[in-house]
Amino acid sequence: MPPVTVQDVVRLALPEGVVVAAGSAGLSHQVSWVATPRATPPVFTNLRGGEFVLVATSALHALDERLTLANLAERLAQVPIAAIAVQGDIPDQARATAETLRLPLLHLPDASDIREVEREVQRLISDYDAQIERRAAQLGHVLTQRSLAGAGVNGLLDTLAERTGRSLAFYSPTGEVRALRARGPARVALQTLQPRGTGATTHLGQQIWVQQIGQIASGDAAGRNFGYLALCGDTLDDWDRLAAHQGASALALELAKEQAVLAAEERLRGDFVQAVLVGAAADDKTLVQRGRELGYDLRQPHVALLCGVANGDDRAIARLAGALSAALSALGVAAPLMRRIDDVLCYIPAVSRGRRAHEIADLLHARLTDDIPGVLVAIGREAPALTHWSRSLREAEQALLIGRELLGNGRVLDFGDLGVYRLLLLLRESPELWEFYRTTLATLVDYDRDQHGELLKTLEAFFDHNGNLARTAEALHIHRNTLLYRLTRIKEISGRDPDVAEDRLALWLALKAHRVLKTISEPVT
Structure with a gap:
């Protein structure tokens, strides 16, 4: 079993809302046991070092009005103990003393049950693995309750960040960041991470655990991959991985619920659009x-x-x-x-x-x-x-x-923006348009196909540049003489002369028709 630190106690045994009031430099102190004050003086006996002390300021005052939290911190630091968790007001003098002593001073929520907190810390010390599992189950229950209360994805991510104390990110199935709860180096690492599956990784000096949300196989509730959840920190442990698993499970259910709602709304909207399109x-x-x-x-x-x-x-x-x-x-x-x-x-x-x-x-x-x-x-x-x-x-x-x-x-x-194409679209299935196309441009199309030529491309460039030979040759990256040769071949093959106004109009219109007629495979007869 790994040694239990004050940080472990904060994450895995203390109630939600605990604040490190002072002495954060000592959060790595190892915890040997938990101690609470006696009902009569002396307040603490048989301390051997490493104890996690739980105390209510009201109990201190009842034992000895002269005993202050600052004095108690100075005495216990001589043992030395691991940390003090306090229920009640913490004076500034006590904060300053604890900071100087590098002794973690933790502020418990007023509604905390000291005896229940003591039992939680004892469980953590005596059976670390079982307490982690128990804490993970509690986290899963909290996330489920928040989901049922309508917290949504953002509410679940907020709860997960609060309960784990870790930076985290939620990604789409393709790896894009959808939500982020991080600062500093962890934020940069999570923003640039491109998750592809569940597992541990190191990125930009940060340890990251990635948990897939849902599964591509049909084993989960929705049978879909909803994306990825990533927890990030300097060091990660089993609790972080279990917390990520619980968070991913809660997010999968929430996202499946949201998608079901969206699907129902989409069907409703689709039915409405259909009703408009067929309505009298x-x-x-x-x-x-x-x-x-x-x-x-x-x-x-x-x-x-x-x-x-x-x-x-x-x-x-x-x-x-x-x-x-x-x-x-x-x-x-x-x-x-x-x-x-x-x-x-x-x-x-x-x-x-x-x-x-x-x-x-x-x-x-x-x-x-x-x-x-x-x-x-x-x-x-x-x-x-x-x-x-x-x-x-x-x-x-x-x-x-x-x-x-x-x-x-x-x-x-x-x-x-379709211009003349709007007219041609109306005529694209008419025999007249197909006949016009056959007698105007079809021979050029066949020639280009059989000879791998570029006569159509040349004709389009010619019209795009209003018949300007120099600009057309430049656009096609060919010599002017080559352009003149191609224009002669167009005249010979199509029987239409681009220099004659009526033929030029017919060729231009046939090119437009060519694009439209390609959208259907066979002419209407």
Whole structure:
């Protein structure tokens, strides 16, 4: 059994709320036993050194009015004892004396039961391992009660930090810091740590124990990995590891509960959005009232916003829905949200807190990109009434469908920015558009595919630079003569001359149609 120190007694035997009033330099003193004052003088007898003294100031005054806490500290320090734990007021003189003697002076809460404290210290000294287990069970009970009382994740972390006296951090499953209770070197170490599993590690000179919250396997309550909990200090022991385990268990239950609530709320919001999309005009008043009950003001215009990820499976879409919900909350935007098979849909107010929909979409995109690289965000045009929500959704879907290719995924894909593509989208399944494409550009597409050529790229650059040969050649990093040769080949293969206004317009429009038609595999006949 390891030697018991005053610090161990403070962490593993004393009640919550104990304060080290003075003499913190002596917290490493070893404790041999616990001693309490006698009912009659002399107050203490048979002290052999290393005792942990428990005393109430009222008992001292009852024994001898001349006996002060400072005098008692001076006498007991000669033995020497390990520490004094006091219930009652501690005068400044006693604090100064204890500090000088390097004798820990601990202030017990007024509601403490001295006899119960004595038994706890005795248990720790006589059976260290059993007391640690018992203390860990007590910590687990306290955390469970706090969770049931609605303390939430932050409340549980506060309790854990208070009970362990350690710096700690809570991380997401991917290792991002979600909450931190630390200062100094421990804070820096925890901020830069990237946990990957349960175990001990040393980082920036700090000892750290990482405990996974929940499990990826289906063994825990939710069958999910909720993230990681890390305790940090100069030295860690078995108590820290047990405390981390209890903390992780409590956090897993709390996070599972929160996710269950969020899932229920998400289903409710999704059902509401679906009801709006399929509702009849006669139901508008009912839907507005229902929206008000959910915290949405549906009397003002809204804009459909879609979020997607490339090759998103169910887990990716679920994560995206959670991230979008969190981002909306952080921005203070009340928006009904619905998870779909391949993306997440929400309707943001046209104006919220003085910000217009596109600005809100930009802020959401920035927040989501930090959490989910490669996320796509698209918006439709403003829907002035509920009956226009479906139209705004179709526009957002179209913007998401081709906007990434046209505009790139580094920005919000806005249907209003698609220009001529909005017309081509309406015609993309019409035989007339396919026939126009075949007679204008299809031969160039086939040539490039078969010959690994760059005629389409050349034609696009030519139009991007308004027919300026020098700037087009520079953009393509080719000689002017090479550009002229390619333009001649375009004329020969397509039968359209870029120097003729009508042919130039046809080629330009066909290039736009080419991008749109790539979104479907076969023409409609």
